[in-house]
Amino acid sequence: MMMKEIVKKAVETHNLTKDEIIELLSNDNEKDELFDAADKLRRLYKGEGVHLRGLIEFSNYCRQNCMYCGIRRDNKELQRYRLEPERIIELATSAVLTGYKTIVLQSGEDPWYTTDKMCHIIKEVKKTDAAITISIGECNLEDYRAFKNAGADRFLLKVETSDRELYKNLHPGMDYDNRIECIRNLKRAGFETGTGCLIGLPGQTLESLAKDILFFKELDADMIGVGPFIPHRDTPLSGSMGGTLTLAVKVMAIVRLLLPDINIPATTSMETVNPMGRIMALCAGANAIMPNVGDYEYKRLYSIYPGKSHINDDIDKTRERIIRMIESIGRFVSEDYGYRK
């Protein structure tokens, strides 16, 4: 089938075979057709509103050792920090006062935050009436249920890659089956479940990206975050190439075709590889942005990858800049919570 026909089939049926996805991913000449189709579906299912989710990166301690990640356990160059629960609650509260409807709490896998501590933070932040997204890695089902009961609404845990062999090579000491089980447990616990993958990992093929997309479809994920892998100096993958914006946006656009009603962020990593990255994503299927609402010092130290732009901007300046970006393409900041349904 030709590009045009594959895109048409996806728009009509929200289904594609692995080979059709690979065909879309390898065709670089007609990618605008794919982007336009994703943009139309986004408009039809999600409208013109862009959801802002205020991100608080509250600890860069991590017990895991992911080969690509700058906050991996073995990175001894990094100064570590963790925020007191009361500081997290303060930051969340000011973000809500600034207008954020969702607060995202993200960290490395840091056991200092026991289940009880996390539940306390969630309960307090919930008093602001914001929707809460948690992104703290792998936990057991009981813990996920406890976070849900405390008031968390969504959970973000990327599969990173659904290629078993590649997963194994990039995540020493971690287990692919457990990752998948954790993601399924998030659904069992009743979360709106977000997952996603990295683009351009060393050894990753278009076929393995096609499998990622089919996994998201099979899971019926509620949100999907896709971003280019950006090599970090203080990791074993410092010498790698990294992913391109174009491939990341293509994967994202295909996800929009197959899961038309989900939430898809224009990610910070897309903006990091190209200043126009977020705008491109917003025009090819994305409908959300996660601006950082934390302190300057911690934005710098939460260095999962290098080169994050605008980290000097405070919470007000960040919000203004993002609103300007959204309005420059004829969209607006959504006033609602931005649940999937």
Ligand code: SAH
């Ligand atoms: N500990 C949490 C949060 C991880 S950090 C968890 O396991 O879910 C959030 C995301 O940063 C990861 O899911 C990964 O996709 C992304 N990330 C890590 N290192 C990266 C890099 N070098 N380039 C781009 N994205 C990266």
